[in-house]
Amino acid sequence: MALTDELAAAGVHAGAPLALAVAPGLGLGLAWHGGTRAIRSPDPVTVVADVESLAPRWVWWTARETAADLVAGGVRPRACWDVGAVARLLHGISRDDAGAAWAAAHDLELPPLSEGELTLLDLAGEADDAAAVRADGQLSRDWLRGAWTGDLGHAVRWASLTLDAQRIQEDGVRRLPDHRAVAGASPLPYLTALSESMAALLGVELEHDGLPIDRAVLEGLLTGTVGPRPRSEAEEVASRHARDSLVWSQFPGEPVDLRNPANVRDLLARVGIDVPDTRSWRLEPYAESSPAVAALLAWRKSERIATTYGWPWLERDIGDDDRLRGVWGASEGAGRMTASSGLHNLPAELRSAVRPAPGRVLVRADLGQIEPRVLAAVAGDRALAAAAREDDMYAPVAKALGSDRPTAKVAVLAAMYGQTSGPAGAALKDMDRTYPTAMAFLRAAEESGRRGVDLRTYGGRLLRLSSLQRALEEAGPDSTMAHSYGRFARNAVVQGAAAELFKAWAATVRAGLLDLDGRIVLCLHDELLVETTDELSATVVEVVESALRSAGSWWCAGSGVRLVADTSVVRSWDAAK
DNA sequence: TCGGTCACGTA
């Protein structure tokens, strides 16, 4: 009897949680509701690929640990439950290791991450380390370090524990409130747990696949901005000196270190410019009348490229296969995805170097005005939702406020960011009058932040503010700290919910691409890049847009909010917009 | 070698 038939007969079916523990070179352990199974195999990845045909919901502690080998082996799982990702969501912790997720699920204190943090209590617990679960309820440190990988029976035990954690988490997310104004099938926090899990897997895939770069184009851009690739230390110094000289020559007196802000401030004083700091936005007004300031600002721009996105960066982060790779996080801070290696802050002028090989294209899609739309949905503000039914929601907002469009936009953004001063201040009064529900929602979040009271996003992500409660009480309600956390919380409930919606969309796009020659290669808060073939571009555009309708249909259910995306097929990243 | 500060790129 084939393995898949056996598993199917034993109750493993499409969508059913199936915990996986891979012991490299040895085999794997499986656990599901109803059974366990050890499978001996020198090539566990092939076994997983086989079982994938049953379309289970793979359960693992983290995709980073378990799925990386699968992804490298060409397996693209359809569905998963990432215990670490859900632990972040449900418990608001900033770790996703198995030890932390297990402890959080069992209301235990999080175990120390490194050996250095071992406590006496911890050493005492270590005594019964032969068991996977210690007397104090924590997972064994030896098991966490991978001691189970030497024994298939232990691998099965490890999978069973993963499934235990998953079950507790699922109970947890199902108990969270669903704030949508509909009687729905699955609760929003449960669906969020699924898409957060898929985002964690997507992060592993993004790390593996990388972003396609045209090396020749990039080298041309770098050469134009910071000079040719230095071939020696001496050339490097000479290149720096040449760029610095362009600024020095514009100022009287001796050269100074342009990388030292204090020196730059003195330098500016020589031409009669007295500024408290030397930030670009502060110097910008002087640039028109002062060629020296203009030269300094131009130097800053090229210096940014030279230090952060220059030749060393190219060498370090772009592979021999011409793909830019970074480390991805699926939910940092308020819940956004993060990426290193400049993937999330690549200067606009370098984006034309992001382009796939001939015969392939990028499908670029970005969500329009996502944060105000999300605000309308999560706050349940019918008036703002009515505006969010338009392609450009600032137009109806302007009409309702009796202002022009730029003022309306500033007012909405100021409300979400907690800005109180400047021209937005006045418009906020009109916002209060016109959208009282949304404004009350934001004010309530801000109040939680100021007082140190825990919050949850729309999808259920816990924003742990209670840990700051004592400090906030001591600092007082009018302290800088209170205002600062107030603004943080006001923004986090919108930014975090928008991140959840984005990941739901991305996970749906990913699912729609599984049987196509198309892959997501970049996620950027409200923007997706898919790499595909010329022939499939129209198909992928439809996948991306139908995914938004599909994800929006449950995420925005009952809110009356419409989501819009701008989608285009391009040869390089900069070609659109 | 470390944390703090300044600075700046993206959303």
Next chain:
DNA sequence: CGTACGTGACCGAG
């Protein structure tokens, strides 16, 4: 005295 995060140079303290 609008938010978030990642990165690098420099500073002063250790």
